[in-house]
Each structure stands twice: as C-alpha cells, then as structure tokens.
Amino acid sequence: MKDKILENEKVFRSIQDVTYYFEEGEVKDHLIIVFSAVNPPGTFAYNYISTLENLNCHKLFILDNYGEQGAYYLGYKKDFSIETSVMSLIMSIIAKYQVKLNNVITVGSSKGGYAALYYALKYGFGHAIAGGPQVKLGDFLYDQGKNFEIAKYIAGDLNQENHEYLNSLLMSIIPDKEYALTDIYLHVGNGDHHYPNHIIPFIEYLDNLKHEKYQLDIQEYESHDGLRQFFPPYLCEKLGEITGIPSYEINPIKRINLGVVNNTFTVECVTTNTPNQNYQYAYYIYKDNKVYEKIFYSKANKLNYPLEKSGLYKCKVFVKDQHGRKYIQMSESVNIK
Secondary structure, eight states: OHHHHHHHOEEEOSSSOEEEEEEOOSEEEEEEEEEOOOOSTTOOOOOSTTTTTTOOEEEEEEOOOOTTTOOTTTOSTTOOHHHHHHHHHHHHHHHHHTOOGGGEEEEEETHHHHHHHHHHHHHTOSEEEEESOOOSHHHIIIIISOOHHHHHHHHSSOSHHHHHHHHHHHHTTOOOGGGOOOEEEEEEETTSTHIIIIIHHHHHHHHHTTOOOEEEEEEOOSSGGGHHHHHHHHHHHHHHHHHOOOHHHHOOEEEEEEEEETTEEEEEEEEOOOTTOOOEEEEEEEETTEEEEEEEEESOSEEEEEOOSOEEEEEEEEEEOTTOOEEEEEOOOEEEO
C-alpha cells in the first residue's frame, strides 16, 4: 500500500503546494474527500486509505504537511493560503469528473473531522462525516492538546484575541436552517473529552440556529484513541447509506475485541452479518509499535496468542472475502506488564 501511495502521490501547484493522493472510481456519482488527523511533529500521513480501499468511488486524500504538525488545512498567520489552495485542488477534481456539490462527502476524525466540517459547511458540500472533531479550535490548541506551534502557525501570537479567533472559525460559517446544505454525521465516544468540550457546544449551536440536518452517534469508549477502533465502521456505514453501496462491501469489519486471559492475548474480529460470504482472517501482532509476529490466513475469526514478554500490544486484522478483496483494521492497544 505504501508503495502504491508513493507511486501515485501528486502535488497540486497553487499559492501553497498541496500534496494529495487520488483514486478514480468506477462509480462516478460521488467524491469522497478525506482529511488527516494530527501526527507527531514532522510526521504527516493520510488517513483511512486502507479502510476505504474497496469503496469504488472517486476518493481524494489530502495531506496537511504544513508547519510542524499541520495547519488544519487553513493557512499561515490568518492568510488562508492553504484553504484557498486546497479548494482549488478540490474544485479542479469536481470539474474534471463533473461531480455535483451535493454528492461531495468530506471525511475525517479529530483534526480531520474539523476540516471535514469546515470545508463542507463553508462550501456547501452535501455531506460531512466527522469522528471526535475539535470544534472550539482555540480551546483545544491552547488548553487541551497544548499544540501551541499549530496555533501560532495558523493565527500568529498566542494571545487571548487569537484564542477567540480560533474558537470562532468553524462556528461563524455555520448557516442557519434556511441555508443549510450539508448533512452532518457526528461520531464520538462518551468518555472522550471531545464530547463535553466540543460536540455538545457544537450541537447546542446547531440547535440554536435550527440547523436540523445532523445526526449524532455516541459510543461507549473512554478516550480519544478509541476513534481508531470505532470510527471506521461508523464511517463505512454512513458512506454506504449515502452512496447506496452496501457497507459490507466497503469494509465488513465492525470491531476488534481484545482481552488478556492467563497470559494469553485474545483477539476477536467481529464482522457484519454478510450474506453468502466466507471470510478468512490473518493477524499481525504488534509489540511496542513494531510487527512482532504474523499469523497467516485461516477461517478463525478469533486468535489466542501466548505472551512471553511485557510490552504494548495491538493487532492489525486482515479479512479476505471469497472474491479476494482484503479489508484491514488496526485494534486498540493493551499494555501487558
């Protein structure tokens, strides 16, 4: 997959160069635009390419490789040069493939969720699917995430005026009911601090504007990291509803259950109830973020792996259907002492 991305990655020349990866689909009606989350300083990555590999629509993955950790696809010191350039790229693809604006779907989680909401609402795209998005950007960058370099890159000095400026960026572009064009799909964990600090204020703001075109999905998980496990199946479900493509054809993996019993690491892959499918399963065991062992395909959707060493364990699960299509999902992590 990495080789495929590197081979097909391109740069759109504009006010700011925009690095992107595009996959042309046979289903021509929709364009899915995927924005990326925050990564460690100096590290930039696309999101959900593997999750959406079998979704046969036009897909545009845009990299936010500005500054040390990205700029929320906005700009440098309030110049909105990145936004202008990103929109030039998006509109060039919309024009080339003659996609209607109401068939444009923006997607992302965390920082990518913010961008998905921002671009869809500001430019009148049909749908935005956002997992655990920051909404009050100033509060997050200043106080919660303490991403001061990102805040300075976007807004300039770290003063109260810029704090409020960042908080207002998304809220100020939300149209009221009369002009609402975008269907909003929000997902969050009930234990994620984004729920009380961002989602609830956002929903209250939408309600005050009588902006009723939103859905809220709240799942039971405790931290923002739970998005890695819970957002992909939600994303596939909503994309299936919007595009008319069955969600199990996009990605049938619903969740990966982990456990530790008697020094044994247990993994269970739960898939959708899919008619006439015979899945096979493979597993990559990770220890301290490195591949530790590979277990190749079998019909077993459960794995019991004996633990010999302490460390941080997680599992990447591969599911292959009878047509040879492969689906991938990474689990959460378990710290074994």
